[in-house]
Amino acid sequence: MAVYRIVELGDQVLREKARPVPEINKNILKLLDNLADTMYAAKGVGLAAPQIGISKRVIVVDAGEGLLELVNPEIIGSRGEDIAVEGCLSIPGVAGEVKRAEQVEVKGLDRAGKVVKVRANGLLARALQHEIDHLDGILFIDKAIRFIDSKES
Ligand code: NI
8 A cells, every 4th residue: 555645737747748568567566556555544535646747648537436556548439428527636625617529438458468458438538538538638727718716515
């Protein structure tokens, strides 16, 4: 169990393009564990490796349907549009409406190194898009169409 400090807005690592993972080794498995531990400790729906200061293309997501771990995730298909309020563990106290695809298909590697494809909609689709954006140095505040007063949310 290792809960990491979550990097906050202003840290350069959040703006870097994270590096693809060439092979799944012990360090990557540990990274997946640490990401999940840190995400659950912070009660988040997703977490990307750059958010714990590691610029690698690794994410974890749990939108209430169980833990999903993805290495080198990419969006290979998307449909529809949906606007909803988002926040980010790296930007505490800020919430805003973001337009995302309503459904996505994501391809990546699981912890065994096997190619997996995930079809998602609703919160899971949103979380996957948000976390994959982190791997390209993109934050939800870059895409927010309206910020929500914290007293409202
Ligand atoms: Ni985030």
